[in-house]
Amino acid sequence: MDAMGRSTNSSAKGSKTGSGTQSADAAGGSDFLQLDIGQAPTGGRTAWLADRLRTAIADGRLPVGTRLPASRVLAGELRVTRGVVTEAYRRLAESGQIAGRGRLGTVVVAAPAAPRESTAEAAGPGPALFASAVRDGVVDELRALPCRIDLSPGLPDLAAFPRTAWVRAERAVLAGVTPADFGYGDPRGAPALRRAVVGWLARNRGIRADPDEVVVVAGVAQALSLLGRLLREDGVHRVAVEDPGSLGARQQLEYGGHTVVPVPVDAGGLDVGALRASGARAVLTTPAHQFPTGVVLDGERRRDLLSWAAEGGVVIEDDYDAEHRYDRPPVPALRSLLPDGVCYAGSVSKLLAPALRVGWLLVPPDRLEAVVRAKRYADLGNGVLTQLVLARLMDSGELERHLRHVRTRHRRRRDAMLRAVRARLPGARVHGAAAGLHLMVTFDDRGTGLRDTDLAAAALARGVKVHPLSWHRLTPGPPGLVLGYAAGAAHDIEEGIAVVGEALHGLAPS
């Protein structure tokens, strides 16, 4: 309502009551959204125009599918240079709200669930989400809430999804598949994808495997679900997890009937001595880029963990975003060092898109049959077309090209977030920025009593979504935030961190 009111008063209203056929008045205005350039601050015309468009998309005046005016036309009506319009369009394209569609021009492709003004003022269920203890499905609940800027961790640059290459590969797949390929298949997955994954893992993760050892799964989540079953069959009911560590993984193990045993993480990664002392017979770990701290398991700890595995411990290696490195050398997978002692899970969720729900699981040879059985009775195997398209993208080098492309974008966004954190959150300590899709910040809470759930709630009340670090902790520790930077545009990241800074100020004891 506020947005509507604001855009129909002042001179825009004048242009509506004027000649209907005249597209621009003397002051530089457009019938399209009743835009009045006179409202734009000097030197801020691009930001003003982008904001007007964003508001109109959010409040439904420009629904998905709407074609925007050609930049040349709109620039002429507003009496601005064409660069002002194309730059505003570019910003919305980068945040995924509009997209070029060839001869169709530029169209609206996504609407946030609520306009920015109303989100900023709504009390809603958002802040309440952080008020109580962490409950089942809380990440899904947070995801479903509307927001203006999403800095949740765990997503790559989704606007860069290679749509054209995907359709091209799909067409080729459908021209080549046999009728039998459409039937019930091998529960381990399509042979073509298992071969492609073997090549991918050899090239990128130092892992040597045979396609017959690879089980295609519906993401790392399903890998954990299947492994949970195997552990129960082996009488293993306590599973060690990193602390801090992934809330989702922890909740999944608990749903599978396991008691999770927290093992501390420090600058060297998982504390293997504490793991030994815990008596747990299995551990879930993220050695290449620990979630959420971003540390790499150091050499001595790696050797120690592999000894523990060789003595009979079960290591579940979640290699969730190992391919995203910026300022550090690659770290080979643990699995590459001890194939008989490590269960390895990876996926395309951080390479391409979580929504594809495709991953892979490699287990020691003596567990393979049990895993295949678990996959068979879970769902009879993954859907075949997505598998075959992925196999093609992997084999053709298209996926590696995509990875190089998004890595450049991710690095730029990471740098934007680091700059913004330094400028807007001067008291924050940054962790794990050398790789991955997120970084972690912690705050000194001595004397302030700051709770990171309060900070996340205050940020959400201002339209910015972040994860409080305490969600990912099993035992208390300093407050902090887990901040994803890969999925958003640099200007959104800067603005989002500025909002977090305001929220932090608002919480400071007065």
Add this chain to the structure above:
Amino acid sequence: MDAMGRSTNSSAKGSKTGSGTQSADAAGGSDFLQLDIGQAPTGGRTAWLADRLRTAIADGRLPVGTRLPASRVLAGELRVTRGVVTEAYRRLAESGQIAGRGRLGTVVVAAPAAPRESTAEAAGPGPALFASAVRDGVVDELRALPCRIDLSPGLPDLAAFPRTAWVRAERAVLAGVTPADFGYGDPRGAPALRRAVVGWLARNRGIRADPDEVVVVAGVAQALSLLGRLLREDGVHRVAVEDPGSLGARQQLEYGGHTVVPVPVDAGGLDVGALRASGARAVLTTPAHQFPTGVVLDGERRRDLLSWAAEGGVVIEDDYDAEHRYDRPPVPALRSLLPDGVCYAGSVSKLLAPALRVGWLLVPPDRLEAVVRAKRYADLGNGVLTQLVLARLMDSGELERHLRHVRTRHRRRRDAMLRAVRARLPGARVHGAAAGLHLMVTFDDRGTGLRDTDLAAAALARGVKVHPLSWHRLTPGPPGLVLGYAAGAAHDIEEGIAVVGEALHGLAPS
């Protein structure tokens, strides 16, 4: 080797040693496969040519991707009418081995795992599969074995998969999805597909539902896996199943930790009195077209089963092939009569293709949250692109068009199988031919001691795959076979049943 030997001896050899540039000799021959029309029996040239092509595809001389000569060219070389060649090509296209590819011409798209001659003579692991008690994964093992003609039940006409419509829909989907659609989504599935499924179920199955009640799953197999978890949480460890009933479903329930309780099926369907007497608190049933007998649950039994559900029994309705009807009126789903008492599972496996791994699950309102939780921790939800393409095909009427198209083909194949059974298996009694994708035959074993596993083994030794009815029985009964007709061409069905007839003769006490 035999096939190679046969096609290089006699006059084909002569044409090879003759002028290399001459494409046909006076007797009507072609360099292509060294075909010699002189070997073809009078009046059987089409069958002969189809057989030669099939053999060359099977033994690797014509690998997948090979382009066949234009029919006009080959007809000229062989000195036959063009109709002989186009009809031979049509037969191979119908059995899915070759396909027209526009300007690319006709290409080989599928090779059977072994040539017909060697399959017919191989002892291999095939017959041994039937020798022992039914074990875990036996259906997968049978599926992986090579054969010449596959009459296994459970597959629709896969050669009719609407490849063009699929690519078109996929392109439209990728042009319209938002970046956020590529992220983690609602574990219940994409809203667009849940809406489309609601429309489909209302139009085709008499079911009224809200999209929020639909959970998209990876086929009925996953639906059973999720429901198994819920039943265990409710303390239900014994689940009644139809006898005879699906081996795969039974094995899945057992893997999920349940004891299956057999309840007899007769001409009226599931014996609800026996269900009551069993004391089981849950039942898995296929009321619209019982597997494998093909009977429909009659009116009185339906009312009785719904009373049982209203008294607290859990009915799991597997509506696996309800859309395939030929000679009988539609039967509404049980779910349409008692939404609060029936868990309903369906899928696209029999509508389009099992390899898509997409189905849907509707549960009573008080179980919805628990099912969503189970789906979340199973895999976080189905892959989104396949869901959105399916939604488009459902919304556009393309899927209904496809169903009408394959129904005509299925009916023709069903008729071919009925004729063949009457001609080649005169002692067999046919059950459940009015609908579905398979029929069941039983044999009178009085005095013969016929075991259907021996018959299936003997047929497989001759290159024809069938399911012995005893695989799908929990308690002993007359021997029989479960014969799928939907996936194969009519001439393959006729030949396959003829082979089963020979196998039966070979087993007769001499």
